[in-house]
Amino acid sequence: xxxxxxxxxxxxxxxxxxxxxxxxxxxxxxxxxxxxxxxxxxxxxxxxxxxxxxxxxxxxxxxxxxxxxxxxxxxxxxxxxxxxxxxxxxxxxxxxxxxxxxxxxxxxxxxxxxxxxxxxxxxxxxxxxxxxxxxxxxxxxxxxxxxxxxxxxxxxxxxxxxxxxxxxxxxxxxxxxxxxxxxxxxxxxxxxxxxxxxxxxxxxxxxxxxxxxxxxxxxxxxxxxxxxxxxxxxxxxxxxxxxxxxxxxxxxxxxxxxxxxxxxxxxxxx
Amino acid sequence: xxxxxxxxxxxxxxxxxxxxxxxxxxxxxxxxxxxxxxxxxxxxxxxxxxxxxxxxxxxxxxxxxxxxxxxxxxxxxxxxxxxxxxxxxxxxxxxxxxxxxxxxxxxxxxxxxxxxxxxxxxxxxxxxxxxxxxxxxxxxxxxxxxxxxxxxxxxxxxxxxxxxxxxxxxxxxxxxxxxxxxxxxxxxxxxxxxxxxxxxxxxxxxxxxxxxxxxxxxxxxxxxxxxxxxxxxxxxxxxxxxxxxxxxxx
Numbered sequence: 001x002x003x004x005x006x007x008x009x010x011x012x013x014x015x016x017x018x019x020x021x022x023x024x025x026x027x028x029x030x031x032x033x034x035x036x037x038x039x040x041x042x043x044x045x046x047x048x049x050x051x052x053x054x055x056x057x058x059x060x061x062x063x064x065x066x067x068x069x070x071x072x073x074x075x076x077x078x079x080x081x082x083x084x085x086x087x088x089x090x091x092x093x094x095x096x097x098x099x100x101x102x103x104x105x106x107x108x109x110x111x112x113x114x115x116x117x118x119x120x121x122x123x124x125x126x127x128x129x130x131x132x133x134x135x136x137x138x139x140x141x142x143x144x145x146x147x148x149x150x151x152x153x154x155x156x157x158x159x160x161x162x163x164x165x166x167x168x169x170x171x172x173x174x175x176x177x178x179x180x181x182x183x184x185x186x187x188x189x190x191x192x193x194x195x196x197x198x199x200x201x202x203x204x205x206x207x208x209x210x211x212x213x214x215x216x217x218x219x220x221x222x223x224x225x226x227x228x229x230x231x232x233x234x235x236x237x238x239x240x241x242x243x244x245x246x247x248x249x250x251x252x253x254x255x256x257x258x259x260x261x262x263x264x265x266x267x268x269x270x
Numbered sequence: 271x272x273x274x275x276x277x278x279x280x281x282x283x284x285x286x287x288x289x290x291x292x293x294x295x296x297x298x299x300x301x302x303x304x305x306x307x308x309x310x311x312x313x314x315x316x317x318x319x320x321x322x323x324x325x326x327x328x329x330x331x332x333x334x335x336x337x338x339x340x341x342x343x344x345x346x347x348x349x350x351x352x353x354x355x356x357x358x359x360x361x362x363x364x365x366x367x368x369x370x371x372x373x374x375x376x377x378x379x380x381x382x383x384x385x386x387x388x389x390x391x392x393x394x395x396x397x398x399x400x401x402x403x404x405x406x407x408x409x410x411x412x413x414x415x416x417x418x419x420x421x422x423x424x425x426x427x428x429x430x431x432x433x434x435x436x437x438x439x440x441x442x443x444x445x446x447x448x449x450x451x452x453x454x455x456x457x458x459x460x461x462x463x464x465x466x467x468x469x470x471x472x473x474x475x476x477x478x479x480x481x482x483x484x485x486x487x488x489x490x491x492x493x494x495x496x497x498x499x500x501x502x503x504x505x506x507x508x509x510x511x512x513x514x515x516x517x518x519x520x
Binding site (some may be wrong): 070072088090091092097099105106107114117119120121148149150164198220269 | 335419420422423424425426427428429433437438441489515517518520
């Protein structure tokens with residue numbers, strides 16, 4: 001098992017204090033065929049303001065890992081610290097979540113969906129409206145505030161979902177394959193849009209995806225996970241400059257990084 | 271087809287049906303003794319509606335229906351929630367409820383009369399018995415229509431169990447619950463009127479039965495018109511609320 005830490009990855013991790021830190025995380029759950037080792041020996045650090053992408057074969061537990069970072073699931077061993085404190089329960093002040101399907105509430109308008117986390121916290125109505133409107137503006141949907149989810153396209157729904165994830169001004173945004181259900185073109189456009197939002201807000205992003213191209217295009221660092229039990233088998237720093245452009249996808253560096261990640265995943269899945 | 275054309279079409283259809291009703295006895299095709307013309311029935315309805323005794327009958331029937339729904343709605347909803355939330359209870363009780371749901375409730379009416387007499391509460395009880403299973407089944411269906419990922423999202427944003435019930439379960443369930451309410455009112459109305467027709471001293475059902483037995487066809491048809499208007503108004507009111515709360519379901 002290669003645990004090679006690329007020198008530039010180490011440098012990237014060191015230049016900022018980690019906002020998320022995971023040490024010795026493992027997860028075992030019972031099933032009819034006996035205990036299933038889903039995740040094993042996972043340690044990682046995410047520096048403030050970084051964009052970290054987790055990739056791995058289907059069923060490697062990368063989504064489970066993300067749900068644990070969100071405090072929505074509990075690991076059987078190891079520790080997760082976010083902003084210096086354990087994540088034992090969901091805490092929207094520290095962590096916002098964007099799910100695979102946008103999962104908007106169909107009975108609420110776009111702006112009501114964005115304001116939902118604030119309504120839970122009993123933020124006064126006027127402030128709720130103002131903050132939700134500002135978030136819709138940020139994701140480029142200022143005109144769609146009164147529309148219901150069934151009146152929005154897939155990409156627009158995901159924008160609303162991102163706005164909802166950011167509305168409490170969390171330190172970290174966790175994204176679980178947010179663009180997986182979108183078509184190729186929308187997906188590319190959303191990736192670009194996400195990078196713009198990320199650079200404007202300075203949030204730390206942890207992003208799970210199946211797509212290697214998406215991973216290299218978005219990330220400062222790509223964490224590669226093995227098949228079950230999921231371990232981190234490679235940490236790939238992406239030295240491409242920012243802002244990223246589509247043209248970079250054709251560059252030799254991009255291709256080499258993608259190839260390296262693909263080889264790791266292929267080897268681990270065998 | 272635009273909205274105005276649809277409305278015009280509906281008006282034509284209604285006028286045609288009422289016109290046929292009017293024409294059949296007038297032209298001697300139907301016996302006016304058996305089928306009084308629409309205008310006669312409508313005039314009789316208006317004239318009867320002005321009478322305090324008939325209003326009292328309408329009021330009794332309405333109260334019985336309201337009482338039956340007021341009892342069946344919370345009871346059925348509560349039982350439905352229990353069954354939908356508890357896998358174990360559902361597995362035990364589901365067959366029993368499906369059996370009871372499928373049996374025509376009218377065959378139990380004599381037992382209600384034997385045990386409870388022919389007063390107000392007997393009709394209410396029979397109304398409850400006839401509607402509670404509908405409410406129960408729609409409440410259970412409503413709970414099962416709540417999407418787990420919506421609950422998950424709410425949890426991710428720190429919702430408490432009460433907030434999840436109020437902000438996720440209730441709006442998800444409301445359209446189906448209202449549909450259940452609408453069906454409950456329809457079946458409850460049927461049950462109450464049936465109980466009144468079978469054995470009673472008051473209520474519209476009792477009057478309709480006795481007008482029929484005494485061959486007072488204009489009054490019988492007038493009663494049918496009055497009850498139809500009430501049923502349609504109630505039904506459409508609930509449907510309007512349903513549409514407002516369920517516009518997002520598509």
